[in-house]
Amino acid sequence: MNKLVVVEDIKLNDDHTLIEFKDNVKVDIKDVVKLIDYMEESKDITFNLNNDSKLFLERLWILNKSANLVINMHKNSDLELRLVVINEGVNTINLRVNMLEDLGKAKIYVRIINKNKDSNINFICDGNIEAKTIDNNLLEDLKGLILDNDTIKISPNMQVATNEVMANHLVTVGSFNLEELFYLESKGLSRNRAKELLVDSFLKNILGEHLKKYINGGDYI
């Protein structure tokens, strides 16, 4: 994970980490690629992971309309997706991971909140593992935090046409943990500050340093 490959159709920033995608773009991954991306618009993107390639995609996604993210994985390819979604409005994200050949490895981490209580998001995560493939490995860790009676729906669908696969998913959608809130308040923190810190930790949990700095739990409480 130290070689960064510049891919066509992606604009790199000066530090070669933050990138800008065009809409409806197809990105061909041929080597080891690490993309760290802050996206304020919703765009449809398809990644093609060629044989023996690796994509690490970390994205803070300020979602303002529905979008599709498709990842096609070929032989011995490797995906690590870390997605923090802050949704505004009524939107759907359709994430589709197609494991088309053998020996693919995909780890998908998603954290979702709504920006306000009128927002509503439906996150559909389709894992599709082709028939006759062997030794694919798919892990999904998908969590939504409800801040204020807003709606978050996460639907993990796995279509597995083979037995030769390891597939795991962990999905939770819920409000603040009352034990954690009580604990923080019992130390003298106000309810608001306690919630701010909890939102912060929920979102930052799956992000690296580059994107963490864009998150301030206080903006959503």
Next chain:
Amino acid sequence: MLIIKDLEVKAEDKVIIKNFNLEINTGEIHVLMGRNGTGKSTICKAILKHPDYQIVKGSISFLGKDLKDLDTTMISRLGIFLLSQNPVEVQGITNAEVLRNALSEKNNERVDIFKFNKRLNEVCEMINLPKSFVHRDVNFNMSGGEKKKNELLHLFMLEPKLIILDEINSGLDVDAIKTVGLALRKYYEIYKPAILIVTHHADILEYFDDYKVHVMDKGEITLSGDKSLAQTILTTGFGASAVAEDLENE
């Protein structure tokens, strides 16, 4: 300082505490004992208004203020500190973050980071906790004993007036009990707080010269006495007759 009168506490519509009366004055140490499941932890958490528990009768006041209209945050800021039997783990929030926020909100001013760090280091040294714990997530991935020490770090930083220790000694090794006992004793000597100790063992009591003892059964205090009562219970158990006999012989 703390006055609990005729308290009745429910959880999920079940009465857990009833007819509970207790008064603790500044500088006094009170020990609460009783069988598993008699409601010791419940009373500790109810004082701070844990959301699982509803106070359906009676009253609690602290420093002359009725706690009825105060929330957990305000009760904490009045100076009550609970060291829980099972400290909560909060992943993603560090000790330093909690304490800095707690102090700055309480005092309504920015924390002087230089003094804050200095104090954190002093406390870590005193309770024999590695300084790296300051930047660890609250109780997350810590051993049972480490969690208790970690909570002590919070206690010493927040400087409460009433300390509630719910089985602080469970999980601590012999050396840790000594370190913790000496640190608490030192805090007691400097700040003269009131302390409520829930315990099943004598070890932590050895660090305090004098204390009152209360025995709880089925949500009520059924017996109160001086420090000799703790000794009696620890040798003869909670059997009501055994305790009563002993008292008669005195």
